Amino acid sequence: MQFPVRFLRNAAVDWRLVFMGGVLAVLAGVFQVLSGGIFLSPENLYNIAQQTAVVGIVSTVMVLIIVARHIDLSVGSVIGFVGVLIAYLQYTLGWSWPAASLAGLAAAVVVSVYQGWLTAMLGVPSFVVTLGGLMSFRGAAFLVADGKTQPVSNETFLQLGGGYDGGIGVTATWVLTACVSLVLVVRMLLRRRASTHHEMPNQPVWVDVLLVAAPVVLLSAFAAAMNSYQVTNKEAPQGIPIPVLIWAAVAVVMSFISQRTRFGRYVYAMGGNPDAAVLVGIPVKRVTLMLFALLAVLITIAAIVSVARLNAGTNSLGTGMELFVIAAAVIGGTALAGGSGTIIGSVLGALIMQSLDSGMLLLDVSIGKRMIIIGQVLIVAVVFDVLYRKLAQES
Numbered sequence: 001m002q003f004p005v006r007f008l009r010n011a012a013v014d015w016r017l018v019f020m021g022g023v024l025a026v027l028a029g030v031f032q033v034l035s036g037g038i039f040l041s042p043e044n045l046y047n048i049a050q051q052t053a054v055v056g057i058v059s060t061v062m063v064l065i066i067v068a069r070h071i072d073l074s075v076g077s078v079i080g081f082v083g084v085l086i087a088y089l090q091y092t093l094g095w096s097w098p099a100a101s102l103a104g105l106a107a108a109v110v111v112s113v114y115q116g117w118l119t120a121m122l123g124v125p126s127f128v129v130t131l132g133g134l135m136s137f138r139g140a141a142f143l144v145a146d147g148k149t150q151p152v153s154n155e156t157f158l159q160l161g162g163g164y165d166g167g168i169g170v171t172a173t174w175v176l177t178a179c180v181s182l183v184l185v186v187r188m189l190l191r192r193r194a195s196t197h198h199e200m201p202n203q204p205v206w207v208d209v210l211l212v213a214a215p216v217v218l219l220s221a222f223a224a225a226m227n228s229y230q231v232t233n234k235e236a237p238q239g240i241p242i243p244v245l246i247w248a249a250v251a252v253v254m255s256f257i258s259q260r261t262r263f264g265r266y267v268y269a270m271g272g273n274p275d276a277a278v279l280v281g282i283p284v285k286r287v288t289l290m291l292f293a294l295l296a297v298l299i300t301i302a303a304i305v306s307v308a309r310l311n312a313g314t315n316s317l318g319t320g321m322e323l324f325v326i327a328a329a330v331i332g333g334t335a336l337a338g339g340s341g342t343i344i345g346s347v348l349g350a351l352i353m354q355s356l357d358s359g360m361l362l363l364d365v366s367i368g369k370r371m372i373i374i375g376q377v378l379i380v381a382v383v384f385d386v387l388y389r390k391l392a393q394e395s
Contacts, residue, residue: 014342016333016345016388017333017342017344017345017348020331020332020333020345020348020349020352021348023352024348024351024352024355027352027355027356027359028040028355030359031355031358031359031362031363034359034363035359035362035363038362039358039359039362040225042225042226042228042229043229044358044362045222045225045226045229046162046167046225046226046229046238046241047358048351048354048355048358049162049222049226049240049241049243049244050161050162050166050241050243050244050309051354051358052247052350052351052353052354053162053241053243053244053246053247053305054079054243054302054305054306054309054321055321055324055325055328055350055353055354056247056250056251056328056346056347056350056351057246057247057250057298057301057302057305058075058079058295058298058299058302058321058325059325059326059328059329059332059346059347059349059350060250060251060254060298060343060346060347061254061291061294061295061298062075062295062325062326062328062329062334062346063254063258063329063332063334063341063342063343063345063346064254064257064258064264064267064291064294064341065126065291065292065295066271066326066329066330066334066335066336066338066341067267067268067271067334067335067338067339067340067341068267068270068271068287068288068291068338069270069271069274069337069338069339070119070126070288070291071126071127071130071326072115072126072130072133072292072295072322073127073130073131073133073134073322073326074111074115074130074131074132074133074134074136074137074322075130075295075299075318075321075322075325076134076318076319076320076321076322076323076325077133077134077135077136077137077138077140077141077318077322078108078111078112078133078137078299078318079299079302079303079306079317079318079321080137080138080141080303080314080315080316080317080318080319081107081111081137081138081140081141081144082104082105082107082108082299082300082303083104083141083303083304083306083307083313083314083317083318084141084144084145084150084313084314084315084317085100085103085104085107085144085313086100086101086103086104086303086304086307086313087100087145087150087151087152087307087312087313088144088145088150088313089103089104090150090152090154090157091150091151091152091313092145092150096154097152097154097156097157101300101304104300104303104304105296105297105300108296108297108299108300108303109293109296109297111133111137111296112292112293112295112296112299113289113292113293113296115129115130115133115292116288116289116291116292116293117289119288119292120284120285120286120288120289120292121285134322138319141315141317142315145313145315147315149312149313149314149315150312150313150314151311151312152307152308152311152312152313153311157304157308158308158311159242159308160242160243160246160304160305160308161242161243161305161306161307161308161309161310161311162241162242162243162244162305162308162309163308163309163311164231164234166238166241166242166243166308167226167237167238167239167240167241167242168239168240168241168242168245169236169237169238169239170227170236170237170239172239172240173223173226173227173239173240174223174227176223176240176245177219177220177223180219181216181219181220184212184215184216185212185216188208188209188211188212191208192208222240223239223240226238226239226240226241227239243305243309246301246305247347250298250301251343251344251346251347254343255343255344257294258342258343263287263290266282266283266287267287267291268339268340269282270282270284270287270288270338271338271339271340272338272339272340273339303317303318306318324350324353327349327353327374327377327378327381328346328349328350328352328353329341329345329346329349330349330378330381330382330385331348331349331352331353331377331378331381332344332345332346332347332348332349332350333345333349333385334346335385335389336382336385349381352377353374353377356373356374356377357370357374360373
């Protein structure tokens with residue numbers, strides 16, 4: 001009995017993520033049965049994928065914000081402000097979408113650096129600063145276009161939202177799936193060879209094969225589902241939606257930043273022990289400003305995808321999104337006390353949140369009941385996080 005327990009503890013597997021994956025699988029199975037087979041249909045999976053992308057993009061950086069013991073309650077309002085600005089510049093002033101997007105990025109950077117400066121330099125709690133931003137920038141979204149919806153029509157820009165022509169097609173989907181699968185296999189082989197070269201123990205081969213086979217199978221199943229979905233009056237299937245590719249690229253980059261760069265190590269050190277971080281010479285104020293600037297970049301990307309998906313910039317864009325973003329990070333295992341959290345966890349958290357909301361919509365659950373359930377799920381996630389950490393410390 002001791003062998004399997006010892007093996008499970010020593011295996012290089014994040015069991016919290018495995019548990020989150022199990023929760024997602026159970027949710028999918030339950031909603032599939034209750035919805036009469038609609039939940040896992042290609043059309044619904046396509047919609048869930050592109051709807052989750054916006055929350056998923058922002059939640060990847062929210063993980064680092066929370067890890068550093070900060071919070072940003074204004075992300076939804078800033079997305080609305082930046083999104084309306086991008087649409088206004090295109091529709092009313094006739095700017096090209098790249099120029100409008102760059103202007104939106106500049107506005108987002110100014111907003112985020114301003115809030116980051118108040119937090120880092122003056123020591124104002126980020127909760128208070130961004131709570132004010134939650135209201136202020138929602139008002140700014142109304143002022144930009146005088147409360148009027150700003151439609152956008154550029155075909156290239158609209159593809160970024162994953163609409164009618166927002167998929168990469170069947171061939172590109174299978175090629176991309178094969179490339180990613182090959183990368184996972186090669187990465188596993190290189191890791192085993194490096195461990196052998198440095199005379200470090202390797203996991204059993206079957207464990208590494210399983211750790212590679214599971215994501216490959218899931219990715220292949222997702223690709224098959226996306227290639228099975230065909231929009232009405234369109235000859236070819238959609239393939240993987242472009243917002244999902246943007247989300248995946250953001251997640252990969254953010255994972256690299258958090259795990260392989262000095263900046264990422266500084267963020268985790270600051271969250272683990274802020275006083276010690278200052279004593280060892282980490283430029284806490286500068287890193288905090290850089291973190292908020294990084295948030296501005298991903299807010300802009302999320303705003304572009306949101307506007308492209310809706311075909312317009314509206315004053316309500318991003319309303320309530322901050323709650324979903326923070327919930328995705330927390331459900332994915334990010335500790336509100338700071339110091340720990342993973343990007344892949346935020347991906348699973350975003351999928352759980354959106355799957356739960358989408359499933360309840362299919363079952364025609366009222367908005368009031370949906371809000372109650374989602375709120376309680378967030379509380380359960382925090383309770384689980386506390387118990388998990390206590391158990392880990394005791395063992």
